[in-house]
Amino acid sequence: MSQNFQSSSATSSNSRYRPIGQIEKWQQNDNGITAESANARIKISLVKDGIIRVQSTQNKSFDSNPFTVLPDENSVEFSIEEKDDKIHLKSALIHFQIELNNGICSFFDSNGTLLNKDDSLGISWIGTEVTCYKEVQPNEKFIGLGEKTGNLNRFGNAYVNWNTDYFAYGISDDPLYMSIPFYIGTHEKGSYGIYFDNTHKSVFNFGASSDRFAYFNAEDGDMDYYFIHAPSVAEIISNYTSLTGRMKMPPKWALGFQQCRYSYYPDKEVYAVANTFRDKNMPADVIYLDIHHMEKYKVFTFDGEKFPDPKSMIAKLKERGFRVVVIMDPGIKTEKGYLPFDEGKSKGLFVKYPDNKDYIAQVWPGSCAFPDFTKEETRKWWGEKMEFYTDAGVDGFWADMNEPASWGQFTPNLIEFDLDGNPASHRKARNVYGMQMARAVQEGALLQNPNKRPFVLTRSGFAGVQRFAAAWTGDNQSSEEHMLAGVRLINSLGLSGVSFSGFDIGGFAGEASKSLFARWMSIGAFTPLYRAHSMINTKDAEPWSFGEEVEEISRNYMKLRYNLIPTIYSKMYESTRNGLPISSSLAISNVQDPKIYESAFQNQYLFCDTFLVAPVESTKAITKVYLPEAEWYYLFSDDLHKGNTTIYQDCPLAYLPVYVKGGSIFTCQSDLQYTGESHNGILYVHVYAGKENGTFLHYEDDGESWDFEDGRYHSRSFAYNSSLGSLAMGETSGEFQTAYTMMKIYFHGFHNEEVEINGCSEKLNFEDFSFVGKLSEFDPLPDHENRFFEIKNLAHLTIPYPENELIIKGLKIKK
Ligand code: MIG
DSSP, rough: OOOHHHHHHHHHHHHSEEEEOEEEEEEETTTEEEEEESSOOOEEEEEEEEEEEEEEESSSSSOOOOOSSOOOOOOOOOOOEEEEEEEEEEOOEEEEEETTTTEEEEETTTTTOOEEEEEEEEEETTTTTTEEEEOOTOOOEEOOSOOOOOSSTTTTTTTEEEEOOOOTTTTOOOOSSSOOOOEEEEEEEEEEEEEEEEOOOOEEETTTOOOOOOEEEEEOOEEEEEEOOOOOOHHHHHHHHHHOOOOOOOOOOGGOOEEEEEEEEEEEEHHHHHHHHHHTOOOOOOOOOOOOGSSSOOTTOOOOOTTHHHHHHHHHHHHHTTTTEEESSEEOOOOTTTHHHHHHHHOOOOOOTTSSSBEEEETTTTEEEOOOSSSSSHHHHHHHHHHHHHHHTTTTEESTTTTTOTTTTOTTTOEEEHHHHHHHEEHHHHHHHHHHHHHHHHHHHHHHHHHHEEEEEEEBOOTTTGTTOOOOOOOOOOSSHHHHHHHHHHHHHHTOOOEEEEBBBTTSSSSSOOHHHHHHHHHHTTSSOOOEEEOOTTTTSSSTTTTTHHHHHHHHHHHHHHHHHHHHHHHHHHHHHHOOOOOEEHHHOOOGGGGGGTTTTOOEHHHHHHHHEOOOOOOOOOEEEEEOEEEETTTTTOOESSSSSSEEOOOTOOOOEEETTTEEEEEEEEOOTTSSSOOEEEEEEEEEOOOSSSSEEEEOOSSSSSSSGGOEEEEEEEEETTTTEEEEOOOOBBBBOOOOOEEEEEEESOOSSSEEEEEEEEEEEEEEEEOOOOHHHHHHHOOOOOOOOOOOEEEEEEOOOSSSSSEEOOOOOOO
8 A cells, every 4th residue: 555655656746645654674773763664764762661752754864853852861671572563662661563564653551551553544744744643542632732722622623833923812713822742642541642843833633624533743844753651641741841841940039929011111100010019918029021111122221211220220129029020022123233233143143044134024123133042152142131131130031022923923934043053944943933032031041140040931932941931821812711711721831841821810902800800810829920911002900900899809819829829839849840730730630530621620720739729700600610539628618528529619709719629738828018028937837638648848948049959948748647647747858947937737627626746735726717808898788798708716736847857646537
């Protein structure tokens, strides 16, 4: 069969299907095999146990992608055997087969259960377009793929990876700003991940317009994918991020509330906004300067009229606990005498046409040249220029328009990029351009302040962008459906290695209703990046701009956010180690549970492994929530729900449906105005009764330097053991001096009068406790009375912050 295809494509048109065909020779090498067929070269490599790389090319040598997968020297044990017209490669976690007569690949787990198999159309080409066709297993679901709209389960849909500036995108539109060609397939026999390491425009089709197969393809480059298998989805994501990297520890202030606006100016407005947060007792850490901070939109300038003295403005803001983040667009105004342009031009750092003329397009500053961030020299230069901002005291950087965007939005494909010494056209470079800009910005911040953790936020990116920056989901809209779609985008980014992400709270385009803004602020408190932003020429959209009630609700959730920062910070730290998200789709914990994919429940997620958040429109008074197998405590009252059930939950605007998983432990701090403010010295520990055991690693450090890498951190483990009825605290570790001197432990769902601490009996105290405060009665009518939830008679105990191990015993679960 393959012979037919081959001869027809060779003699008539390049525009016909051309498969790998019969494998003519193969040989074993250090970590797999190489093979040749009439039409292609093939290389199969065991990257580490659980990860197999499949490469196939029509060319003499394999294509390289310098910016995506991290180099790693691993040698894994495996065996190779040729039997029944197949080559069998077996490692501990994956058994792999390739068929000699057509190159069809199959992947099995160690028990020989089929996980994934090529359709008989296999890996093949139409011209330069390369595709891998896969069988769809019974009931197979597809999740992940990064910043993609649509349902949690992507079956029945197709997506394009081509970084695109998409103002006010709709909730089903595609492609958006960032491309991550990584997805997870899951069916009754197991789960696996596929990362397609090809930066050209690509398509992932999970059964749209065809019920025969799923496929992924790219318009050029090689078939080059990593097949990842592990017993759990979490381990698959961890393995994927061992390939493409993990985020670096962000500064603590980046976890606080961030206020953005297109644009705050002049300086007096910036002060007014900052002061209002403090006057209104609404905690916040960050104010953004959008494009109006520049003179004629020229990067590395301040508008002298709007901001006559940026240095002292930023210093004054810092005194009040605010950090300033500035926007940076890649386009450099082509203006003689403007130093960044003159330097970039004379050093040859801009993107060029093949005839060596600079590529020029229109953006905010007018005609612009575009720094080639795929070139090391350009990245270094950009980083040196950033002294302009760091000198002024700027702490964070916001990379926008880095798809790259320009008026007209149709970049010609012939322009050329360096790709660190492997020059290529826009077709190969576009999707990595934004991420290389984010890299330049991160490296620049580090060049300027080596011992300060940078905060970089990027709009565009590719697989691995998490190493350089946090991400936000671009120009969303002020609508209920967009708020929920945004939750799915964040969860999908989390499934795809990007742990630190957020959306524009309130919506960028349009104007939020009062209730929408309040609900979005509540949900945002439970997302990794807590940031409000809004478009130019729209009504004020600060959390106090929507009336008193919205202000109170916003304040409540902002305060709760700051109370939870010890937990969020600890989970961020874990994510730097394991690549797992902070907002975790339930597909990570409950992949086999069909309920979680239903449209009513697909937005639900676990925040910090502890809080099940059920986002709901602000217009609803009651909503359906699915609680998977476990025990769940309604956050605000401790009402206990058995898992594996659907409940109807009242959701008045003041109360976002959030449930704490039984067996959980988390830590909190006192109310703060900003993350750098001193807390009251008490670490609040909440432990929840449950059948399952739970653990928590509390982590802290100075919040802004790299000293923790040399041991200056403070951490301690907590473990709840259900059958022993105990809460154990491990020894503290690290050399950082914690500022906590006391520990106040809250026991949720237990019915103890006393407990045993290191063998001695201690009486518990009881108080009425609430995670969010009571709202004022704005409306005097009795039927509008706001409900208030609190946890009645919550048992607690305050002890000096233990220096050593400590065990609390005798915990009895309420029946
Ligand atoms: O052409 O800098 O997504 O957040 O406020 C619009 C102005 C450019 C797009 C970003 C948005 C930002 C806006 N930018």
